[in-house]
Amino acid sequence: MTTEIIKTDTLVVGAGQAGVAMSEHLSKLGVPHLVLERSRIAERWRTGRWDSLVANGPAWHDRFPGMEFDDVDPDGFAHKERVADYFEAYAKKFNAPIRTGVDVKSVVRNVGRPGFTVETSEGVIEAAHVVAATGPFQRPVIPPIAPKDERLLQIHSADYRNPQQLPAGAVLVVGAGSSGVQIADELQRSGKQVYLSVGAHDRPPRAYRNRDFCWWLGVLGEWDQAAMKPGREHVTIAVSGAHGGRTIDFRGLAHRGMTLVGVTESFSNGVVTFKQDLRDNLKRGDENYLALLDAADAYIERNGLDLPLEPEARETYPDPECVKNPLADLDLAAAGITSIIWATGFAVDYSWLKVAAFDDNGKPQHQRGVSSESGVYFLGLPWQSRRGSSFIWGVWHDAKYVADHIATQRKYLAYRDAEQREAALHNHAVDTVDA
Secondary structure (H helix, E strand, O other): OOOEEEEEEEEOOOOOOOHHHHHHHHOOOOOEEEEEOOOOOOOOHHHHHOOOOOOOOOOOOOOOOOOOOOOOOOOOOOEHHHHHHHHHHHHHHEEEEEOOOOOOEEEEEOOOOEEEEEEEEEEEEEEEEEOOOOOOOOOOOOOOOOOOOOEEEEEEEEHOOHHHOOOOOOOEEOOOOOOOOHHHHHHHHHHOEEEEOOOOEEEOOOOOOEHHHHHHHHHHOOOOOOOOOOOOOEEEEEOOHHHHHHOHHHHHHHOOOEEEEEEEEEEOEEEEEEEOOHHHHHHHHHHHHHHHHHHHHHHHHHHHHOOOOOOHHHHHOOOOOOOOOOOOOEOOOOEEEEEEEEOOOOOOOOOOEEEOOOOOOEEEEEEEEOOOOEEEOOOOOOOOOOHHOOOOOOHHHHHHHHHHHHHHHHHHHHOOOOOHHHHHHHHHHHHHHHH
């Protein structure tokens, strides 16, 4: 039995926020396309996050321009399930051609003819263009320093759901970006003793002078930064919408009983060693925090805005003992640590995309999502076009650029030279006479 090959102009792989945004723009431009998703629409929001997660940005900001959250306060933070429902409803708005439960196994360029052949779990598809909209959170990364100790439960933050899944005992959380610090805070609130390994980070205020930090980064032009500043490649951002949205304060967590330590360096014979960089990391986070306050104050004065003063935003907790005398090492058993949560980020995985669109390290080579391989596009990458690319609204704008590029290429490919046009006109004239 011969399986029919499906043909489409543009194949979009992934139906998360990037894939849905891509489909909307392609639909508006009249580009025939198909979106494939191995699970459900926005599946990562449903099952790839912990139970209590909410969006890191307020509802007025973390959305597409075409639809608001109708049941979330604009200044509130939508729960992860509500975010997933939002994308499902958004896709229905324009009848997005999404097929769920289809796994893309390989994409290869055709030889001697244009386009790509795509092998999927449901058969073969041929497409002129392919958009990889799978985002950056594809493969959880646990560093090789992780100890080989069966007495410890070790999981990545992608597999953490709630405190109840951990055994009795203390927890070491490695990584203090948004995920690590929120998980550590939740575990501490549940009654667990928590050790938090803090690396380099930015620490913006959740809100300042009656405006969320997302608003401040917008009016200050920070979202439109086109490239990361040198030396900031591995700096995470410590911000949270949990508990109604509060500024992350590491010293405050320590004064509540959490033990802060520096970057986790190594494990040996049940002992973990930490770099002596905790003070420096906290200091640089404080500098980032205060710099935004200063920039906001200057913007308010420059524009004559009537926003309330907030001197308490500059008040700080005194250094706790764990900062004054940071631990150099820790015996895990003696400290009662039975679990390690690795909030250490993700790596991309484009092993299915067998085209010349990657550098020697396997990272996409692209400009604003247009790859070095003609006909292949990327969407949903951090800093794809600007700092704001990591946010929901940023993905939507990046998708518009990519869709416009595809539409322009279609016009070029539809071009017929003068000889072809003359022949077409002649054939039309003959057909008219014959009729």
